Amino acid sequence: MRNTFVAGFIGALSVVLLALFYTHQTKFSSNYKEVLSILHTLNSVEQKLNYNILQNSIYLYTNQDNIAQNRAILSQSIKAIKAHALIQDKNYDKVYKKTLKLEIETEKYFSQLDNFLSLNASIKNSFIYINTHAYNALLKEEHNPKYIRMAQYISKAFITAAHTLDTDLLLNTEKKIQALNNYNQSLSKPSRPIELFLLHVRFILKNFPPYIETLNHLLSDPLLQNTTDIQNTFSAIAIRDMQALNYFAVFLMVLFVFSIAYILVLLLRIHKENKELEAAQTNLQSSLVTDRLTGLKNRFSFENELQKFHKPTLVLLNLDNFKHINDFYGVSAGDYILCQCAKILKSITLKQFDEQIFRLGGDDFGIIFEDVSQEATFQNAQMIIRAIDTYDFIVNDIRINITISAAISNEVPLIENADMALKHIKTLANKKLIVYSNKLNLRRKILHNIEVTNILKEAIKHNRITPYFQPIFHLKHKKIEKYEALVRIKNAAGDILQPYEFLPVAAKTPYYAEITRIMIQKSMDYFQNLPYRFSVNIAMQDLLNTELMSVIKETLEANKETAKRLDFELLESEHIEDMELVNSFIREIKSFGCRISIDDFGSGYSNFSYLSQLDFDTLKIDGSLIKEINSDKKSYQIVKIIVEFATINKLEIVAEFVEDAAISECLEILGVTYAQGYYYGKPLPETL
Amino acid sequence: MKSFLFLSIFLTSLYSIEPIQPLPLILDDINLNKAKLGRVLFSDPLLSKDGTVSCNSCHDLSLGGADSRDVSLGVENKKGNVQSPTVFNARYNFKQFWNGRADTLKEQADGSLHNPAKMAMDKNAIEKYLNSSDFYKKQFKKVYATSSILYKNAIDAIVEFEKALVTPNSRFDQFLYKKIALSDNEHKGYVLFKTLGCIFCHNGINVGGNSFQKFGLMKDMPHIMNTPDRYAITKNVRDKNIFKVPTLRNIEYTAPYFHDASSKTLYEAVKDMSHLNLGIALEEAEIQELLAFLKSLSGDQPTILKEK
Numbered sequence: 001m002r003n004t005f006v007a008g009f010i011g012a013l014s015v016v017l018l019a020l021f022y023t024h025q026t027k028f029s030s031n032y033k034e035v036l037s038i039l040h041t042l043n044s045v046e047q048k049l050n051y052n053i054l055q056n057s058i059y060l061y062t063n064q065d066n067i068a069q070n071r072a073i074l075s076q077s078i079k080a081i082k083a084h085a086l087i088q089d090k091n092y093d094k095v096y097k098k099t100l101k102l103e104i105e106t107e108k109y110f111s112q113l114d115n116f117l118s119l120n121a122s123i124k125n126s127f128i129y130i131n132t133h134a135y136n137a138l139l140k141e142e143h144n145p146k147y148i149r150m151a152q153y154i155s156k157a158f159i160t161a162a163h164t165l166d167t168d169l170l171l172n173t174e175k176k177i178q179a180l181n182n183y184n185q186s187l188s189k190p191s192r193p194i195e196l197f198l199l200h201v202r203f204i205l206k207n208f209p210p211y212i213e214t215l216n217h218l219l220s221d222p223l224l225q226n227t228t229d230i231q232n233t234f235s236a237i238a239i240r241d242m243q244a245l246n247y248f249a250v251f252l253m254v255l256f257v258f259s260i261a262y263i264l265v266l267l268l269r270i271h272k273e274n275k276e277l278e279a280a281q282t283n284l285q286s287s288l289v290t291d292r293l294t295g296l297k298n299r300f301s302f303e304n305e306l307q308k309f310h311k312p313t314l315v316l317l318n319l320d321n322f323k324h325i326n327d328f329y330g331v332s333a334g335d336y337i338l339c340q341c342a343k344i345l346k347s348i349t350l351k352q353f354d355e356q357i358f359r360l361g362g363d364d365f366g367i368i369f370e371d372v373s374q375e376a377t378f379q380n381a382q383m384i385i386r387a388i389d390t391y392d393f394i395v396n397d398i399r400i401n402i403t404i405s406a407a408i409s410n411e412v413p414l415i416e417n418a419d420m421a422l423k424h425i426k427t428l429a430n431k432k433l434i435v436y437s438n439k440l441n442l443r444r445k446i447l448h449n450i451e452v453t454n455i456l457k458e459a460i461k462h463n464r465i466t467p468y469f470q471p472i473f474h475l476k477h478k479k480i481e482k483y484e485a486l487v488r489i490k491n492a493a494g495d496i497l498q499p500y501e502f503l504p505v506a507a508k509t510p511y512y513a514e515i516t517r518i519m520i521q522k523s524m525d526y527f528q529n530l531p532y533r534f535s536v537n538i539a540m541q542d543l544l545n546t547e548l549m550s551v552i553k554e555t556l557e558a559n560k561e562t563a564k565r566l567d568f569e570l571l572e573s574e575h576i577e578d579m580e581l582v583n584s585f586i587r588e589i590k591s592f593g594c595r596i597s598i599d600d601f602g603s604g605y606s607n608f609s610y611l612s613q614l615d616f617d618t619l620k621i622d623g624s625l626i627k628e629i630n631s632d633k634k635s636y637q638i639v640k641i642i643v644e645f646a647t648i649n650k651l652e653i654v655a656e657f658v659e660d661a662a663i664s665e666c667l668e669i670l671g672v673t674y675a676q677g678y679y680y681g682k683p684l685p686e687t688l
Numbered sequence: 689m690k691s692f693l694f695l696s697i698f699l700t701s702l703y704s705i706e707p708i709q710p711l712p713l714i715l716d717d718i719n720l721n722k723a724k725l726g727r728v729l730f731s732d733p734l735l736s737k738d739g740t741v742s743c744n745s746c747h748d749l750s751l752g753g754a755d756s757r758d759v760s761l762g763v764e765n766k767k768g769n770v771q772s773p774t775v776f777n778a779r780y781n782f783k784q785f786w787n788g789r790a791d792t793l794k795e796q797a798d799g800s801l802h803n804p805a806k807m808a809m810d811k812n813a814i815e816k817y818l819n820s821s822d823f824y825k826k827q828f829k830k831v832y833a834t835s836s837i838l839y840k841n842a843i844d845a846i847v848e849f850e851k852a853l854v855t856p857n858s859r860f861d862q863f864l865y866k867k868i869a870l871s872d873n874e875h876k877g878y879v880l881f882k883t884l885g886c887i888f889c890h891n892g893i894n895v896g897g898n899s900f901q902k903f904g905l906m907k908d909m910p911h912i913m914n915t916p917d918r919y920a921i922t923k924n925v926r927d928k929n930i931f932k933v934p935t936l937r938n939i940e941y942t943a944p945y946f947h948d949a950s951s952k953t954l955y956e957a958v959k960d961m962s963h964l965n966l967g968i969a970l971e972e973a974e975i976q977e978l979l980a981f982l983k984s985l986s987g988d989q990p991t992i993l994k995e996k
Contacts, residue, residue, distance in 0.1 A: 061707045061882065061887045061888055061891060062707055062891065063707045063708070063709060063891050063892045063893075064891055064892055064898045064899050065709065065780075065782075065891075065892035065893055065894075065898050067898070067899075068782030068892070068898040068899070069782075071782075072782070072791075075791070111922070111924075114899065114900045114918075114930075115926070117899040117900065117901075118899065118900055118901050118902060118930065120888070121885075121888035121889045121899070121901060122888070122901070122902070122905050122906075122965075124885065124888050125885035125888055125905075125965075125966055125967070126906075126967070128883070128884075128885050129885070129966070129967060129968060132883070133884070133968055137969075192969060196967055196968060196969065199906055199967050200906070200967055203905075203906060203967070
């Protein structure tokens with residue numbers, strides 16, 4: 001920036017200097033020409049004067065005005081040189097001094113000229129007298145012809161001298177002049193014509209030599225040397241000045257060209273930098289709006305792009321079990337699959353509906369279509385699903401197949417609605433594509449979740465989590481030997497909420513573990529001084545919650561006697577990977593004398609696998625089997641097999657949902673240890 | 689070069705047959721307003737120290753632009769030392785004053801205004817006087833566009849007027865313009881004028897006034913102290929009694945003649961000049977013929993004098 005400024009300044013300066021220089025040079029050039037012109041006039045007027053003088057000497061009479069004019073011009077020219085601004089400059093002092101010298105010389109010259117003119121007129125006058133008038137006058141008188149011839153001789157000699165301008169020709173006339181004079185004096189009355197003749201002759205004799213001398217001097221051009229000297233001196237100085245000016249001009253031009261070139265270089269550099277900056281900016285912008293992995297637009301850009309659509313329809317796509325892929329094959333495989341999916345999406349959607357493709361999250365893709373019918377979108381989505389489902393992803397020579405689910409939404413908020421719809425179908429088997437609609441009541445479900453979550457939060461805060469106790473009857477001993485603690489919430493209005501109203505929601509919140517803790521705590525407190533065994537429900541996931549487990553262990557530690565009567569009913573909700581960890585907790589719990597029972601046995605999906613892995617004491621047969629035991633043969637046979645299995649493995653069996661005497665009798669016959677259900681007692685806040 | 693020179697001589701001899709040139713009939717270089725203002729100044733005696741002498745006092749426009757007195761009288765009746773030459777056609781003289789001490793009319797006017805024996809005024813006094821006059825202030829403002837009158841402008845106006853004092857249309861000029869033929873006497877006089885040698889000095893547009901010549905060429909005249917000759921300027925002995933050759937135009941009206949007014953009539957002047965400077969004795973007929981020629985050199989009154 002500073003460089004640009006400096007270069008600009010130098011450029012501007014050189015332009016200003018060039019302008020000043022140009023003015024100066026123009027002035028100098030004009031001055032130079034003026035002086036040169038005056039010098040030329042000087043020179044030419046000197047030559048003219050020379051010519052005038054010669055002319056004047058040759059002709060008998062001439063108009064002498066031109067001599068007067070030319071001498072005036074000569075004087076004026078000298079004055080003009082002296083007064084000229086250029087010559088007044090001290091550089092030209094030499095010229096000025098030489099001009100002063102010329103002025104002095106000119107004064108001398110003019111004096112000579114005046115003298116010449118004066119002599120010229122008088123000499124001519126005398127010549128013309130002796131040549132014509134004197135002769136006529138003499139002839140009118142009576143004279144000795146000898147003297148007339150003598151006068152004639154003198155006259156001819158003088159005329160010849162006048163024509164040749166040679167004074168030598170006058171030398172031989174002395175004697176004859178003297179003789180003529182003597183003759184005139186000898187006359188009784190001297191002749192007036194002879195007197196006048198002799199007057200003129202003597203005048204010529206006296207003035208002709210200085211006349212010739214003056215003429216020759218004037219014609220020798222006495223000013224020429226001075227004038228030439230002035231001209232040469234002036235030219236030499238002026239040429240030197242001009243050369244200096246030329247050097248300066250070249251310097252200025254170089255400076256100017258250099259600064260222009262430099263500015264150009266700087267401009268090019270700035271241009272280049274700008275381009276780089278622009279590229280960097282574009283890069284930055286695109287990285288803000290682009291997903292780096294797939295090159296698709298990202299979630300951030302989605303919001304912006306969405307604004308540009310008038311009638312948008314969103315297809316939200318989610319890879320099924322993608323987390324499993326990542327866990328199983330590694331993150332790089334996951335990334336590869338995501339990239340491939342992006343490519344597939346791009347290749348399938350052909351921009352026929354101005355669609356835009358986004359990667360909205362980890363394994364979420366979104367496609368916005370503009371102004372498309374529900375059917376067309378549906379077909380498009382189906383096509384995409386088919387394409388991905390049938391595509392063989394090859395990772396490290398391993399073929400992986402991926403399935404994908406999609407939700408279509410054209411109702412605002414698009415992404416939330418689609419997401420709800422997608423989550424909804426993920427819970428449904430065999431459904432891969434859904435169109436969001438208000439009729440799905442998905443929103444109400446969510447509102448319900450939020451409401452329940454709030455109830456849970458409030459209940460925990462205000463200690464309204466309450467255990468209800470349901471008796472468990474020993475069929476052989478014919479008495480109640482155990483109670484199962486079941487969770488209830490007393491709401492703000494004092495109503496009791498059943499578990500089905502809040503537990504499904506609670507299971508997906510952190511409050512679930514808290515509920516478990518409270519149930520254990522409160523049950524232990526309640527049964528501390530009662531002669532029954534008691535059980536609480538615990539999800540298998542809870543066993544993996546180390547924080548909860550340590551709290552439970554503390555509680556058990558604090559009530560060791562009560563702990564010996566505590567049963568944990570394990571609920572299987574999700575598939576457990578790390579069964580060993582679960583077992584290690586079971587061992588710890590059992591070390592306190594607690595027992596473990598498997599809850600809802602017969603309804604889960606991998607029950608038998610647990611049986612081999614888990615160290616448990618009791619099987620609780622799922623109520624759905626028990627209810628049907630007298631009406632459905634298969635249910636009866638399953639229960640019978642479970643009982644036989646338990647007997648062989650010396651496990652206790654508890655049957656749930658025992659609602660009447662018939663069921664109870666049947667169970668007793670089959671050899672079931674305990675029965676639990678309305679037939680023996682509902683869950684109540686107190687023991688019976 | 690030489691051939692060129694001779695060719696020029698030849699051509700010149702063809703075209704300048706007559707050594708005398710006629711005056712222009714119309715002057716095209718005169719600023720009339722300036723000249724008219726100059727005319728007023730020319731006749732204003734208040735430009736002199738005692739208010740008695742104007743330019744016109746010694747250069748009487750009604751008397752051929754010259755002075756009929758032997759010597760001019762300046763302020764306080766101071767006598768001058770020379771017979772006043774005519775102001776008419778003075779612009780064609782190569783120098784001004786009898787001894788040519790002024791190169792220009794401007795120098796002449798300046799000199800005469802300051803000369804203690806003439807008008808004896810200085811620059812400041814003249815400016816003071818002119819600026820005290822409403823008439824002049826108005827006139828100068830009109831011509832020079834200055835509210836304050838400057839001496840140099842006054843001189844300029846006078847010079848402009850003098851430049852306009854040209855007397856064209858003399859019979860001889862008409863002859864030169866080939867409008868008329870000269871009378872027999874006039875023509876004989878002109879031929880004598882050329883053949884006797886008068887023409888050697890009296891030539892050019894002003895019939896003189898373009899060179900210096902000695903008074904008493906063929907007969908030495910005594911040199912009188914304080915004679916305003918060339919010697920007074922150059923102090924060169926050779927220049928004693930050397931004067932500017934005077935113009936012969938309007939010569940019949942400018943008596944007396946010569947710097948010392950030694951000839952009272954033109955007849956005498958012709959006779960004296962032939963004797964003193966030509967070294968000849970003229971016959972009566974020749975004198976009459978010369979006089980006839982000389983009188984043919986009288987021109988019209990300058991037109992500027994008729995301007996309103």
